[in-house]
Every structure is written in C-alpha cells, then in structure tokens.
Amino acid sequence: DTEVTQTPKHLVMGMTNKKSLKCEQHMGHRAMYWYKQKAKKPPELMFVYSYEKLSINESVPSRFSPECPNSSLLNLHLHALQPEDSALYLCASSQDSSGGTDTQYFGPGTRLTVL
Amino acid sequence: GESVGLHLPTLSVQEGDNSIINCAYSNSASDYFIWYKQESGKGPQFIIDIRSNMDKRQGQRVTVLLNKTVKHLSLQIAATQPGDSAVYFCAEASPYGQNFVFGPGTRLSVLP
Numbered sequence: 001d002t003e004v005t006q007t008p009k010h011l012v013m014g015m016t017n018k019k020s021l022k023c024e025q026h027m028g029h030r031a032m033y034w035y036k037q038k039a040k041k042p043p044e045l046m047f048v049y050s051y052e053k054l055s056i057n058e059s060v061p062s063r064f065s066p067e068c069p070n071s072s073l074l075n076l077h078l079h080a081l082q083p084e085d086s087a088l089y090l091c092a093s094s095q096d097s098s099g100g101t102d103t104q105y106f107g108p109g110t111r112l113t114v115l
Numbered sequence: 116g117e118s119v120g121l122h123l124p125t126l127s128v129q130e131g132d133n134s135i136i137n138c139a140y141s142n143s144a145s146d147y148f149i150w151y152k153q154e155s156g157k158g159p160q161f162i163i164d165i166r167s168n169m170d171k172r173q174g175q176r177v178t179v180l181l182n183k184t185v186k187h188l189s190l191q192i193a194a195t196q197p198g199d200s201a202v203y204f205c206a207e208a209s210p211y212g213q214n215f216v217f218g219p220g221t222r223l224s225v226l227p
Contacts, residue, residue, distance in 0.1 A: 106160070
C-alpha cells in the first residue's frame with residue numbers, strides 16, 4: 001500500500017480565514033513533506049518533517065504553519081493567505097531510512113483557492 | 116514532435132510507438148533520480164527510480180537511462196498507450212537528501 005490521503009480535496013477561503021489541510025499515511029514512513037504546485041509548474045518543497053521534527057523549512061512565509069501530531073499525520077495551518085497562494089498543495093511521505101535517499105510517495109493534493 | 120516555449124514542453128507520439136522523455140539535471144553531486152507521472156487533477160505518481168551507481172533500470176514498459184557524464188536522464192515508454200498521456204517530471208536528490216528538485220516537466224500526448 002503506497003497511499004497518502006489528503007483532505008479536503010478542494011478548499012476556497014478568504015484572506016481573513018483560518019483553515020487547515022490534512023495529510024495521512026499508514027505506510028510506517030517517518031518523513032513527511034508539504035509541496036506547493038502552481039499550474040504548469042513542478043512541485044516546490046515547502047517543509048519536511050523527519051521523525052516528527054521539522055527538518056527543512058524552505059523559507060516559507062509564516063502564514064503557512066506546519067504541524068506533525070504523530071508519525072502518520074501532517075497538517076498545514078493556513079492564516080491570512082494571499083490570492084497568489086492559490087495552488088495545489090501536495091503531501092508526500094518516505095521511509096527516511098539510513099540507507100540513502102528514499103522514494104517519496106505523493107497524495108492527490110488539495111486544490112486551494114484564496115479569494 | 117517536441118515543442119518548448121511559453122507552455123509546458125509537449126511530446127506527441129502515435130499510440131503504439133515508443134516515447135522518449137528527456138531531462139537535464141543540474142547537480143553533479145545528485146545520486147538519486149526519479150520519474151513521476153502526473154495526470155490532470157492528481158498528485159505525482161511514482162514510475163521508476165535509479166541511483167547513480169547504475170546507468171539503466173527497467174520496469175514494466177518503462178526504462179530509465181542515466182548519463183552522469185552529461186547530466187542527462189531519460190524515460191523510455193514502450194508501446195505508448197492513451198493512458199500514458201500525462202505530465203512527466205524528473206527529480207534529483209543529493210546523497211541522503213530529502214529535498215527533491217524537480218525538472219520543468221514534459222507533457223506527453225498520445226495520438227490515436
């Protein structure tokens with residue numbers, strides 16, 4: 001099973017709203033990721049959690065706040081977003097083994113629209 | 116044929132033909148490479164990967180070739196089918212890296 005699930009599938013929010021994106025995996029993976037993808041562009045890394053600790057933050061604005069409650073769950077809290085933050089937000093997970101770089105498996109994404 | 120411009124590069128092939136999608140990577144220290152397929156409205160789907168100690172790896176109907184000398188990666192799809200129509204991304208990572216750097220992507224269009 002290589003399934004990563006994300007909710008909601010679609011989200012429309014105003015610039016003053018607070019919302020959260022959720023991601024879940026049950027593959028026993030210990031690394032989880034948030035990516036942002038604009039139309040016709042490749043995914044861009046935002047955050048990496050390794051063993052439930054934030055290991056990479058790619059200089060993402062503070063209006064995006066990640067959270068990893070446990071090894072299977074990853075949240076992305078959104079507050080005071082801008083219209084240019086509208087994008088597909090992808091979650092991924094990988095083993096995070098000591099044997100080298102591991103394959104990242106992606107979820108279906110949340111299509112976010114900021115009005 | 117292949118076209119590059121303001122839009123995503125597109126490769127058009129006839130159904131049943133073989134497809135070759137190319138990717139130039141930037142970091143000579145990268146040691147892990149991966150191909151993803153992304154259909155409209157979906158997340159990237161793993162196709163095949165290769166590590167730098169290999170120059171070729173085969174899967175079901177797909178082959179990845181790695182040329183470290185010229186930092187080039189290619190994905191070959193045999194007997195291309197309509198279901199292969201999608202955007203294909205290559206990605207590279209440095210040793211033990213978690214930061215996958217994606218290429219710009221190529222749209223594969225399969226003609227009947």
